[in-house]
Amino acid sequence: MAADGVKFEQRHGKSRVRVGRVWREPSGRHHFVEWNVSISLLSDCLPAYTRADNSDIVATDTMKNTVYVKAKECRQQLSVEDFAILLGKHFTSFYPQVSAAIINIIEKPWERINIDGQPHDHGFKLGSEKHTTEVVVKKSGGLQVISGIEGLAVLKTTQSGFEGFVRDKYTILPETRERMFATEVTASWKYSYETLASIPAKQLYFMEKYMDVKKILIETFFGPSKGGVYSPSVQSTLYDMANAVIARVPDVSSIQLKMPNIHFLPVNLSSKDNPIVKFEDDVFLPTDEPHGSIQASLSRLHSKM
Numbered sequence: 192m193a194a195d196g197v198k199f200e201q202r203h204g205k206s207r208v209r210v211g212r213v214w215r216e217p218s219g220r221h222h223f224v225e226w227n228v229s230i231s232l233l234s235d236c237l238p239a240y241t242r243a244d245n246s247d248i249v250a251t252d253t254m255k256n257t258v259y260v261k262a263k264e265c266r267q268q269l270s271v272e273d274f275a276i277l278l279g280k281h282f283t284s285f286y287p288q289v290s291a292a293i294i295n296i297i298e299k300p301w302e303r304i305n306i307d308g309q310p311h312d313h314g315f316k317l318g319s320e321k322h323t324t325e326v327v328v329k330k331s332g333g334l335q336v337i338s339g340i341e342g343l344a345v346l347k348t349t350q351s352g353f354e355g356f357v358r359d360k361y362t363i364l365p366e367t368r369e370r371m372f373a374t375e376v377t378a379s380w381k382y383s384y385e386t387l388a389s390i391p392a393k394q395l396y397f398m399e400k401y402m403d404v405k406k407i408l409i410e411t412f413f414g415p416s417k418g419g420v421y422s423p424s425v426q427s428t429l430y431d432m433a434n435a436v437i438a439r440v441p442d443v444s445s446i447q448l449k450m451p452n453i454h455f456l457p458v459n460l461s462s463k464d465n466p467i468v469k470f471e472d473d474v475f476l477p478t479d480e481p482h483g484s485i486q487a488s489l490s491r492l493h494s495k496m
């Protein structure tokens with residue numbers, strides 16, 4: 192028991208366990224993933240904090256070892272979500288005192304290389320955006336799966352504007368219907384309860400859904416290849432992207448998007464009688480900071496999760 196008049200909550204785990212895994216087909220074709228795994232276990236370990244009694248503590252070193260053992264035991268390539276579920280189920284079933292496990296994994300984007308248009312058997316290059324997951328497994332059987340994308344950098348050179356915003360004595364930003372739109376999308380989406388109850392039959396289900404969601408986000412951001420689609424603000428485009436995922440992927444019950452507005456500033460170099468560079472929507476100063484930060488989430492109201 193914690194002392195009277197205080198509430199004590201705790202969890203412990205291992206962060207940033209890095210693992211690379213190769214699967215070798217008899218044909219000579221290899222598959223490869225690199226994962227960064229973080230584990231957090233919920234269990235009744237109060238005595239470790241209050242009485243120096245470690246008898247119920249699963250050592251975080253053991254958690255780290257388990258990642259390598261389980262990676263070894265996976266005989267076929269699997270998604271980050273499936274590996275996280277497998278780890279979560281292990282920790283909650285193997286240890287009586289563990290009531291829930293929270294597993295986060297970030298996958299490094301190693302992509303098979305093409306040589307002369309042919310996929311290489313064992314050669315990979317690093318891509319850009321990362322596939323992420325957060326899985327919560329409860330001893331009671333409860334399961335929550337969130338998938339995500341981190342660092343999806345996208346830019347369009349026109350079809351973007353920002354007008355009609357608040358103008359006051361602090362405002363100097365001109366209204367425009369012509370500007371760059373650059374952002375680095377971070378997305379995370381939750382799968383519905385019904386979906387999770389029926390996935391075991393579908394192998395690589397989460398990888399397919401990840402590709403589907405990424406495609407929808409990208410297509411909605413850019414619009415058709417000829418002409419694109421006009422964005423009246425980051426907010427409006429973010430909403431369209433979230434809405435498109437909810438409309439087109441029934442298995443997703445909610446989605447959160449973070450889209451910083453990464454500014455490309457017009458370069459206009461001139462003095463009174465010497466216009467060295469006159470800005471004609473052509474030369475920009477790229478910046479990292481400060482940036483606008485815009486985020487929102489959209490959820491289905493009728494989902495059970």
Ligand SMILES: O=c1[nH]c(=O)c2[nH]c(=O)[nH]c2[nH]1
Pocket residue numbers: 352353364423424425426452483
């Ligand atoms: O799309 C935008 N949304 C904003 O909220 C904002 N604020 C700003 O200065 N520029 C922009 N652009």
